Amino acid sequence: MESPYLSTVATTIQTAIAPVFLLAGLGAILNVMVGRLARIVDRARKLEQLHPSSTGPEHDRHVWELRLINRRISVINTAIFLCVSSALATCLVVALMFVSGLFSLHVGGIIAATFVVSxxxxxxxxxxxxFEVRMSLGxxxxxxxxxxxxxR
Known part of the structure; x- marks a missing residue:
């Protein structure tokens, strides 16, 4: 005979599939953003090397781009923070679904609110x-x- 907990776990796993797929998507987005951050940092390091030997308009261009890069780093870091926070909220949704199912708690409202926050x-x-992509176009x-x- 099947344990009631086993059927509850199986049902909860079926229900939790969508948030788990969302986690995979968040991981892919996070991967793209971390890649962008790495390229931004590489460009900043290159400009930092060129900066001391540059003069005139070239120097001004380097300073302008370094300031832009500094702002881009802040923006992409915020995006990464928000993506990780969304992933954590999604993990909390999955965990709450299991706790609710296993202990027969009625926390559907909390689960829904947590998903909305995510x-x-x-x-x-x-x-x-x-916004960071638009900044990079400049x-x-x-x-x-x-x-x-x-x-003409």
């Missing part, structure tokens, strides 16, 4: 990520003087 944190994470554009476009 989604709000994810949305904030994606907004910060989008440094990527080729300066007009290098394009040597004909003046």
């Amino acid at each position: 989604m709000v944190l994810l949305m904030a994470c994606l907004i910060y990520f989008l 440094a990527i554009h080729v300066r007009e003087e290098l394009l040597e476009l004909e003046k």
Whole structure:
């Protein structure tokens, strides 16, 4: 005969599949953001090496880009923090589902609220990520003087 706890665990596992898939997605997003952070840091180190030997407009460009990089690091760090917080809230949802199922607790409202918090944190994470991507575009554009476009 099957234990009532075993059927409860099996049912809870089936119900917890969606938040577990969400965790996989959050891991992928986190991986992308950490990769961006690494590239930002690499660029900052390169500019820090070039900075002392640069002069004139080139020096000004390095200072401008270093300031932009400094802001980008802050923004991507915030996005990473929000993504990890969303993942932790999602883990809490799964844990609460199991505790609720095993001990017959009626905490559906708490589970729902925790899931909403996880989604709000994810949305904030994606907004910060989008903002950082938009900031990076400012440094990527080729300066007009290098394009040597004909003046009309």
